[in-house]
Amino acid sequence: MAEIRDPENTIFIELKDGRVVIELLADVAPKHAERMKTLARAGAYDNVVFHRVIDGFMAQTGDVANGNAEKDFNLRRAGTGGSHLPDLPAEFSKLPHDRGTVGAARSSNPDSANSQFFINFSDNNFLNGQYTVYGRVIEGMAHVDKIARGEPPASPDRILSMKVAADV
Numbered sequence: 001m002a003e004i005r006d007p008e009n010t011i012f013i014e015l016k017d018g019r020v021v022i023e024l025l026a027d028v029a030p031k032h033a034e035r036m037k038t039l040a041r042a043g044a045y046d047n048v049v050f051h052r053v054i055d056g057f058m059a060q061t062g063d064v065a066n067g068n069a070e071k072d073f074n075l076r077r078a079g080t081g082g083s084h085l086p087d088l089p090a091e092f093s094k095l096p097h098d099r100g101t102v103g104a105a106r107s108s109n110p111d112s113a114n115s116q117f118f119i120n121f122s123d124n125n126f127l128n129g130q131y132t133v134y135g136r137v138i139e140g141m142a143h144v145d146k147i148a149r150g151e152p153p154a155s156p157d158r159i160l161s162m163k164v165a166a167d168v
């Protein structure tokens with residue numbers, strides 16, 4: 001069991017295979033960490049699919065506008081939206097995109113991250129300095145490794161629920 005040092009900056013993601021615990025790096029990327037907590041507390045990530053999952057690379061999710069499997073889910077559009085909140089400015093750092101790190105997904109505009117994020121399956125150092133790193137998986141990476149692959153997956157996995165540890 002992972003040691004939770006800061007419940008306010010720890011996220012619990014429930015997947016079909018079990019719990020994933022993410023430590024948010026609020027000291028490195030405060031705006032991105034705060035956005036994830038705000039949307040998690042609103043329940044925005046619940047039932048959102050992993051719409052882009054590339055073996056050996058990463059699993060991407062967080063399209064709260066188009067990726068909810070219970071509301072107005074549209075797999076063809078999943079990955080094209082964000083939240084009702086404004087886009088975030090890049091918070092690049094020297095942290096590498098290593099296995100288990102959480103990065104902010106965005107368009108070609110560095111300041112276009114919103115709600116989407118990805119978890120790296122492997123060390124993806126070619127992303128360093130180009131995408132904001134704002135968290136790391138501290139428990140449950142084996143569950144992330146089991147997420148269905150595809151762009152989009154034929155039967156996508158989803159976030160069953162996502163909560164801030166301080167609220168549980």
